[in-house]
Amino acid sequence: MQQQQQPAAKELHSNQLAMQVVRRLSKRLQKRQQAESGATAADLIQMVRHEAVACAGRDPVDAVSQNACRRVLKILREEAVHSLGASAQLLSSLQNNLFSERPIDYSQVKADSLRDAVSAAIKELSLELETSLDDLRSHGAAHIGENEVVLTLGYSHSVARVLQTAAATRKFQAIVCDSGPNFSGSRMLQLLKTVPQIDASLITDAHAFAVMSRVHRCLLSAQTVFADGGLRAECGTHGLLLAAKRHSVPVLVCTPAHKLAPAYHSVERANVYLNPACLLEENLSFAEVHCPKYDLVPPGLVTLFVTNLGGLAPAHLHRCLAEQYHQDDYSIDAGEADGDA
């Protein structure tokens, strides 16, 4: 129960969470390198993989911590391959996979030789995570034009910052869907009302289909982005995206790149179910009441992913994935295949 109470106490943005994980990992790596003189890269990689499994164990819905572990693993593997020298294998890429001969043996590489390179790379990674939201803001703001009507759902830190940045140079109208049952949309409305250039208004989720024909763009955020373009997003997003598809309204999902998970979308992915008492107060004993926190949106509904690395079409998500994570780390702990990415 403690883990469920923590998010209410301290709301961490996703990049702060990722940075925490990276910092923790780098400390552990340093300690390990200092403690054991005979440590090899394989040991370090194993240690980080265990940490990723532990992260999944603590909170199956949280993909950001696991992704941060995967980034660190990618750094370790790259540096290990570099230190093996030019005579070692070609870096695995889409073309080279067909032709590479021997799998890379990480136990040949000593941890000491990696120390400087890895710590420098981890510093770069932390910097990238820290500035991810700022980069995202500037990329996202470019998509909103003058006098456009933008529709969004609930409260999201990234979307709020994107709208604020866009409002610095142009005027537009924002319609916010209050997402029940926690009505985070009103929080978003309060924030947007403080910005003079934005003409903000609040509607219910059910009303979204009705206004969709007047909307130029949908701007949303997601909790996790799956590798095939599916999303795990706030409850109500799926309906909104179906309405947008019906009216051919472009949908932009603003997420930093560390929310991109290598798993594919499935309705069996982990979800959090909240107390149904917040939905119904009536005295009905025959009804089955479910209150999921997230929607698992199938792929094919999003037009563009706006990340801190720039705009990304859904068909090119795999390229971003390949740059960020190593192929071998796509599935960590195959026994958890049904749980989460």
Added chain:
Amino acid sequence: SMSKPADEKDLVQAVVLADSFNSRFAPVARSLPRALFPLAGVPLIDYALNCLADAGVHECIVYCRSHYKSLASHLASSPQSKRFATPPVVRNARQPLGDAIRDLDQSRLIKNDFILAPADLVTNANLAELLAEHKRRRVKDANCLLTLVMRSTTGGFNASALMQAQERSFIAVSNADTGCLRMLSPAGMDKLGRIRLERAALLSCGRSRLWTGLIDLGLAVCSVHVPPRFTDEFDYRSLDDLVRGVLEHEEILGHTVSLHVLGGQEYACRVSNMNLYALVTRHLLDNWVYPMTPASMSGSRAATEHQVRQRNVYVSRLASVHRSARLEKSVLIGPGAQVGSGCHLVNCVIGSNCRVGDRTRLSDCYLWPGAVVSSDCNISRSLLCHNSTVLDDSQLTDRCVLTHGVRVGPSVVLTNCRLIVRSGRSEDSASTDEEVKQQLGKDSNAAVYKSAYSDRRDEAGDSDADSGPENDEDSVELEIWQTTLMADNVEYLSSESDSSSEAGNEVPPAEVGEDHFKRELLDVLQRAEQDKHPVDTMVVEINSIKHAFCVHIDRLKAILAYTILLYPLLKCEKDDESEDCQVEITPAEHFSQ
């Protein structure tokens, strides 16, 4: 786990009562205390401990009467007890609540306002807030003795179902502004549908609020003055006595009781009978006690222990479920369980290491660890305790209970509130062998349970069903699924204490009070005869030892009659000459209540 605070004023303590002193779960509770019943795979007391730990309680004191050893060993190893600053301690209490609190006062364990909770309480209420509110109230009004917490059933989703399963409900009148309680009485309507309110209570209240349909949770936030109050009034045996005493003698002592009513989104329920057990399990599986879900409560690797599927299906990763088994909704499958092909499960709890055979249909049933159900069975609304077995092609419908180690034979049909125990351990074996074999299957080792009291009830009045309960005041043992409750002072009748000595568990070290009382009574009679006391003196003496030993009036009548008839017999044994011994038997009006 948190550490003990430096300042004693910040120490938060809780007292958990692990014995309800009634025998609702009679034959099942013989070998397993109610506090350790698995509810959705987790022992019942863990839910109360979880809630207390979330409220920030540092220290927990658990009181129990029987099954001391099993409770102590569970608390030593439970993951919930590790969340407290000091692990929970178990102490003995012979009589309900009153003795437990007197023991608290004597041992001076209580330093601050404390939370009093029963072990079978399942709740997600915010107890930390309740405690803070109580402290604030005490700052404003130092006479507030305790805050009684009850749950209202007039609003809220599943409230009506809870209400129906309860044995009794209350109505209360409290001050709308301060929450100070003015009147609390069991709800009962007369034939015209009216309820009785005390005029004095309503007049003396400021702006009053009437609560109906309140459910007693046995939960209260007590101030540090409650234990001394119990020691002073050695008559008090339960929280009801205390509340009634405070309300009646308010002018004398000036103490007040406050009422806090949980409602709406806060879930709270005591698992005090079998219907409630079924209901609370259902609510737990359907996520009504969020954030206590079956996934979060079980095991150390809580979040990944269970795979959560749609419609509240929790399947442990260490269980093996056949692909063709259909888990329709609200199912919990524990580690090590096996579910065969073609099964259909709805609203079930399959404990750890259970086995369910092929083509079996289970609905609304609860299998405790080790239970085995063979193929082609159809079980609904039943409880199968540890290591019980149901052989092939059986049907158990409508509220059957199989206790520990029972085996029920192939192709048997059991319906309607059958309670099956192992033969040889059941108290009354009324049925012959052939009957049993026909009823329960040829491979069974079981017998239908008939309690001692149900025989008497059958003889007394089986003509009309509703005059039966009124006639038989002493009937305690109810069929395990029934909830119609009879007299209230049945609580300490000794069926449970007999069973504890049967089970061979450690009996509390203090002397059993009744033998001592009998000896004292004999002494009184002897002295009275020798010194030729008048009847009034005898009456006064008997009354004083009644209060000293805290004996109930019904018990006193029984023991007194017994002793008076025994006395001449003993005298005859002592005297060599057989004289006619006569002892005057005084009428009952002399004895005060």
